[in-house]
Amino acid sequence: MTNTTKKVIKNRVAFLEKKIPSYVSVLGITGILLLWELVCRLNIVPPLFLPAPTAIITDGWEMISSGELLKNLLASLYRILGGYAIGAVLGIVVGLLLGFSKLADAIFTPIVYSIYPIPKIALLPLIILWFGIGEMPKVAIIALGVFFPVLINTFSGVKSVDPSLIKAAVTFGSNHFNVIRKVILPGALPTIFAGLKLAAGTALLLLVSAEMIAAQYGIGAMVLHYGNLMITTKLMAGVLILSLLGLMFNRGLQWLERKLIPWK
Amino acid sequence: MKIVIENVEKRFTDSKKNEVLALEDINFTINEQEFVVLVGPSGCGKSTLLNIVGGLLSPSKGQVYFEGTEEDKEPTLGIVFQEIALFPWRSVFENVTFGLEERGASKNERAEKGKHYIDMVGLTGFENAYPKQLSGGMKQRAGIARALAVEPDLLLMDEPFSALDAQTRTIMQEELLTIWNRTKLSTLYVTHNIQEAVYLADRVIVLSRHPGHIKKIITIDLPKIGRDQDQYRAQFEKYADEIWQLIRHDAEEALKEA
Numbered sequence: 454m455t456n457t458t459k460k461v462i463k464n465r466v467a468f469l470e471k472k473i474p475s476y477v478s479v480l481g482i483t484g485i486l487l488l489w490e491l492v493c494r495l496n497i498v499p500p501l502f503l504p505a506p507t508a509i510i511t512d513g514w515e516m517i518s519s520g521e522l523l524k525n526l527l528a529s530l531y532r533i534l535g536g537y538a539i540g541a542v543l544g545i546v547v548g549l550l551l552g553f554s555k556l557a558d559a560i561f562t563p564i565v566y567s568i569y570p571i572p573k574i575a576l577l578p579l580i581i582l583w584f585g586i587g588e589m590p591k592v593a594i595i596a597l598g599v600f601f602p603v604l605i606n607t608f609s610g611v612k613s614v615d616p617s618l619i620k621a622a623v624t625f626g627s628n629h630f631n632v633i634r635k636v637i638l639p640g641a642l643p644t645i646f647a648g649l650k651l652a653a654g655t656a657l658l659l660l661v662s663a664e665m666i667a668a669q670y671g672i673g674a675m676v677l678h679y680g681n682l683m684i685t686t687k688l689m690a691g692v693l694i695l696s697l698l699g700l701m702f703n704r705g706l707q708w709l710e711r712k713l714i715p716w717k
Numbered sequence: 718m719k720i721v722i723e724n725v726e727k728r729f730t731d732s733k734k735n736e737v738l739a740l741e742d743i744n745f746t747i748n749e750q751e752f753v754v755l756v757g758p759s760g761c762g763k764s765t766l767l768n769i770v771g772g773l774l775s776p777s778k779g780q781v782y783f784e785g786t787e788e789d790k791e792p793t794l795g796i797v798f799q800e801i802a803l804f805p806w807r808s809v810f811e812n813v814t815f816g817l818e819e820r821g822a823s824k825n826e827r828a829e830k831g832k833h834y835i836d837m838v839g840l841t842g843f844e845n846a847y848p849k850q851l852s853g854g855m856k857q858r859a860g861i862a863r864a865l866a867v868e869p870d871l872l873l874m875d876e877p878f879s880a881l882d883a884q885t886r887t888i889m890q891e892e893l894l895t896i897w898n899r900t901k902l903s904t905l906y907v908t909h910n911i912q913e914a915v916y917l918a919d920r921v922i923v924l925s926r927h928p929g930h931i932k933k934i935i936t937i938d939l940p941k942i943g944r945d946q947d948q949y950r951a952q953f954e955k956y957a958d959e960i961w962q963l964i965r966h967d968a969e970e971a972l973k974e975a
Binding site: 615617618620621622623624625626627628631635636639640642714715716717 | 772773795796804806815819820847849867
């Protein structure tokens with residue numbers, strides 16, 4: 454028998470398919486929280502700069518039971534939901550119009566693209582001049598911030614609808630209105646949703662900024678208020694609420710997307 | 718009823734503003750219950766011609782018309798697209814009955830015809846599936862059912878199986894013949910595959926390029942079913958070879974351009 458060696462070929466991309474158990478994520482977040490608590494308990498960082506998670510929760514609970522948190526949260530929710538709804542609806546409608554009408558596209562697209570890059574918060578003083586200091590300017594600034602990304606995504610969604618689908622619809626007897634309703638709108642929907650998700654982040658950012666600049670109530674105003682008073686536990690409770698708000702916003706949109714786009 | 722393609726010519730302007738003559742002097746007739754196949758090398762304008770017949774492109778000269786139609790009735794067309802073009806947001810059933818829906822057919826009629834044609838193409842049980850969940854061959858079955866469901870006066874098929882693998886393609890060709898035998902629709906079928914042309918056609922129209930024009934019209938004098946059987950092999954090959962000799966030079970030229 455000759456002396457042969459055996460070399461087995463191994464899958465060298467196995468690392469791409471490696472399965473990570475789901476408890477790892479839970480462990481990660483718990484680990485961070487524990488470490489954070491430990492750092493605070495050992496007084497490595499003064500509690501003024503970084504309050505312990507337990508302290509935040511204790512003070513947060515107090516804010517909930519006094520009704521303070523709810524009052525601020527409701528004020529914020531009203532603004533962000535109102536502004537978001539107005540901006541999203543207008544953005545979708547105008548985006549569809551620009552997508553369908555070559556004339557509207559020629560006239561308005563340059564205007565849209567020159568307003569789009571302006572950081573919307575810079576317009577707040579102007580908007581306050583227009584609408585006064587009530588709820589209107591905050592709702593308006595959020596609507597404005599939501600309007601543009603939704604519009605631009607809707608527009609590009611309409612433009613990217615597969616022309617062979619439009620051909621097919623026309624061949625099988627669709628009139629113009631039905632082409633829009635049955636082909637272009639559903640075809641643009643995934644891109645519209647990408648815009649809606651993008652706009653959710655913008656809306657939250659503008660909400661907090663506007664509330665910090667000019668508001669009595671609202672999570673943003675509350676965070677700023679406790680910052681000025683150097684009560685970091687309550688400040689952090691506000692930040693925590695904002696994080697949850699963003700998370701829920703995203704989850705809500707994801708849920709809606711699955712409902713409306715089951716074919717993806 | 719027959720479909721007449723009369724003196725059709727198509728000119729395009731390309732990106733360099735040059736005028737290109739894509740089709741010239743196209744004349745032929747599709748008779749009732751006739752299966753006509755357009756075959757030619759790439760760039761001969763066969764898809765352009767099919768689009769003109771399908772009303773998706775206007776000819777620069779000439780016209781396409783139906784002769785002997787019932788009065789006041791627009792002729793209906795069914796097209797099977799190369800890109801399949803199923804609506805991703807509609808289930809198989811909703812895709813198949815799309816044309817009926819747009820024609821204002823009642824719910825009962827849609828249900829009945831939808832089922833009939835879904836059965837015919839062998840997609841029973843997949844009525845509620847979305848196109849994404851189907852294989853390539855199944856998608857095109859749904860595409861065929863959608864075109865059949867409107868019971869068209871003319872069925873147009875634009876390289877319907879070119880995106881499929883060779884095995885699926887062979888099976889689909891056989892099934893298409895079976896379906897065609899049941900419906901006997903006047904059909905215009907575009908392909909670059911010569912075997913497919915000889916296998917399916919009553920008449921093969923060989924197109925040539927620069928500009929696209931009819932080089933020859935060949936009547937395939939073989940029984941419609943079972944052309945792949947041994948007894949017809951010699952004749953089949955003869956037809957295929959004749960077409961290949963007509964196309965070969967053009968196909969080689971096309972290769973140099975691309």
